[in-house]
Amino acid sequence: MMLQRMRNLFSLFIVLFLFSCTDHIEVPDISPSVNHVEMEAEGGIQQIDFTSAEWKIERIENVKSDSRIFGDIYSQENERVSENVLLKLEGEGKLDAIWPNKGFSIVRSGQDKLGISLMENSSGEEFGFRVILSSVSGESTITVSQKASQGYEFKQITYYVGDGDGDSLYWKRGTTLKLTVPNSQEMEFTPIGGVDPTSSYIFSSSSPDAFVWIKSDSVEVKLPAHFQDGQIYYAEDMGIYTEYLQSELSEFTNLKETITAPAGYSEFRSEYEMRRRILSYMLVLTNNRTGEEKEIEGKINQLSPTGEYKIISED
Template sequence: MEAEGGETEISFTNGDWHIAEIINKIGDTRIHGDTYSLEGGMIKENSVLSLEAKGKMAALWSDKGFVINRNTRTSLMIQLKENSTGEEFGFSVVLKSGEEVKRIEVFQKKSQGYHFESIEFSLKEEDGDSLFVKKGTTYRHNVSKSQILTVSPYGGIDVHKQSLFFKFRKGCIYLDREGLHYG
């Protein structure tokens, strides 16, 4: 599956099976999450994922995750959230029917981030603002001549960060692929 997420449906010839567990490819460990009935009522919260009949399972983190729906006895819908962890993500859906065991292997690429050619905005007379101030990192420098100072607030891919503002009293700032520069 692509890093941006998506969904795929898997069909079966018969419905005589259940989801025994979901195994994380990293560490070969069982994945915990929430299990719901077909009507949406919670069956189990933060427990090892398994599903005997129709219903839904969800394992959602801030930077990746999935939802598996079994709306019919003969199909599964696997939906992946965007993977912004910086690492590939993979898991196995372990199916059992009597003594028979089968696995559905799911692999998701890591996000490469986003590149914007330009950002445009407009401000109309009736528009207000919704800015708020949050205390952040402060840099103070006392230098006698102009020099280049590089500030790189980005510690990796974080597709969930919406915006970042800087305020400078003097000097000139510019942004390039290496980060924000002040001089």
């Protein structure tokens, strides 16, 4: 009887032991190969591996505060599924948070792999964020920090005839002169004048950091004067490399024409020819930290009178 009781107690102990072990099965922790990513201002890519695939990107926070970060969410097939939303990711896909002067992309290309890609940081201050990962076992954080850029120096600019470049001509209405005189007389008339008798130019580029490195009035560059057979010739005067429209009086602004006004009322107007010129450019900058060169492509749009005009008498 005693032996049977001991056997029953032993069996009960075994059952309780097995139940206890089953109830406390350990779930693998989130264990990224890297918990802190630090990059230079020029940006780059950091690949991170995991021993477990049972996790998700719960949220992304700003380092300077607990504020969440907004951006776009893409599927595994790189199709955008959400725009300007709080960033999180259940499985494979991509998160984008891109601003004009900094930004990042996070790609989960496999269940146990994560890639963090940083754009160049031209914001003038350090940049950072936290990637909060979660699973049934808890949370884990990957902290990303990026240094501020030390800036660039202008090296050179080169112009060339690219796709869609060239000259186009059109006529523009100029000065209007209304007269009432007792006798016929000669008068001076400025045909290339009026409201906007200027030459102008503006630089543009699809590169997000084409102008952030250079103050609007700090770098003088050569400007195209004309081109022929693919050869570009330059003006004697220098211009400013800037994204803002630059204007100056045309060389034809003070050109004068003598007209003969008849007795009584008369009205004259002028039309003058304008040239719109578009050329491509390659800007080369030198990184103050690394000494490496950075190339930026764009367009220059120039507008100026050709000097051709006609005076029309309004009968």
